[in-house]
Amino acid sequence: MTLAVVLVSPKTPGNIGSAARAMLNMGAKDLRLVAPRCNHLDSGAVAMAVHAADLLRGATIYPTLREALADRDLSVGTSARIRSDLPQPQHPAQIRPFVRAATAPALVFGPEESGLTNADLEQCQMTVRIPTGDYASLNLAQAVLLVCYEFLQGQDEPLDRTRKTATREEMEAMYGHLHDTMHLIGYTDAVRARHTLRLWRALLDRALMNSAESRLFRGLLRQVQWKVEDAAKRGTTEPRPGQEVEAQSQD
Template sequence: MKLAVVLVSPKTSGNVGAAARAMLNMGADDLRIVAPRCDYKDSASRAMAVHAALLLERAQVYTELKDAIQDCDLVVGTSARVRADLAPPQHPAQVRPLVRGADLTALVFGPEESGLNNADLELCRVIMQVPTAAYASLNLAQAVLLSCYEFLQSESGPPSPDHAPEAGHISSFPARKLALSSEMEGLYGHLRDVMMLTGYTDAVRARHTLRLWRVALDRGAFSSAEVRLVRGLLRQVQWKVGRVQQAAGQEPSGQPETLPIDE
């Protein structure tokens, strides 16, 4: 099991350094930073990192979250809020077996002042909430420490009855290799194109509609072969619509001339 910690647009360098130290405490060494708003290797960061300064030196920097997670087969976003059209947050005990069953998990944390936005959470297959008292706002390094502890150092075992998954949540992934984040994003982009092509949705409602489909399809824990299977069906729809358009004397909407069933 490998775990990558992804910090999205961190504002304060000291928080990045403290997060790196928390990672080292728990045995994580893959730090990825998306669009940092600070010099994450400055003296304040190094002072907070202490012996984890090497993690700062090795950190990979990305412009967008989708690039930082494309090689991961499980993406876990952290959030203390419930969004109406996204999957509800799960308790860490529910997420633990998913992480242990994945090859490479991205554990994603948002900006200090706002957390992950909806666009970032869309890219996460699972949303996790660290349980707290009524005041739910955690310091970035605290959130990293608790989350990494849960997956790397806590005792293994099934969730307790108090934290049993609710109906419809992902409770465990099958013992097989999951599709990469980049493959799932390719599927979702393809699905959006077909939705627009067939009039299933329009430009105004497309994002909300696709979020609902993301929740449903992420629950299926697709493998790479299953992604190819679904995309083969979507290509068939595009090809068929193109034929109908041609028969009606219309210009095809950029549909492929041939139809491979599998990639």
């Protein structure tokens, strides 16, 4: 298991350097930066990284979160806020078994001043909440250190699951396909589409599909699309001759 730490739009070099140091302390070495608002190789970042300077220099820059997660098979967002139509934040211990069983998990942190947006969390199968006291104000490096510790400390324990799930790119492509199909059949409209798709995401992400299962689901969507488009061309919703389902005999 190789845990990637993804920082979305980090603001200050020192925070990135400190996060790299926290990662190295816990054994995580894959740092990914999404649209950073500063130079991650600034002297301040390198100074705060201390012995993790090489990890910092090896960080990969991505323009979007989707691209940063494309090769991951599990993505875990960080947030303490509850959204009604997104996965509810869970204690790290509840999520740890899923992270450890994944081949390529990712841990996603939002901008220092605002955290992850709803659009960011849509791309995460699970959300982790760091339990704190009444004063809940952790800086980015502290959050990285604590969650990496929770997810990596038990790595020598026997695994309960060995299932390899689909990559996030495969799942995002499936959700795009589902979105188009829902519009095609009138299942939802432009106003309700995002909320409806979030509910479907939550349901299907819980299934932890593998690649073959995501392709199977898309095969069903392709058949639905073909059927609707074929019927529209012929001006009917009746089955094409030769495709009728055999009626059950009645007494």
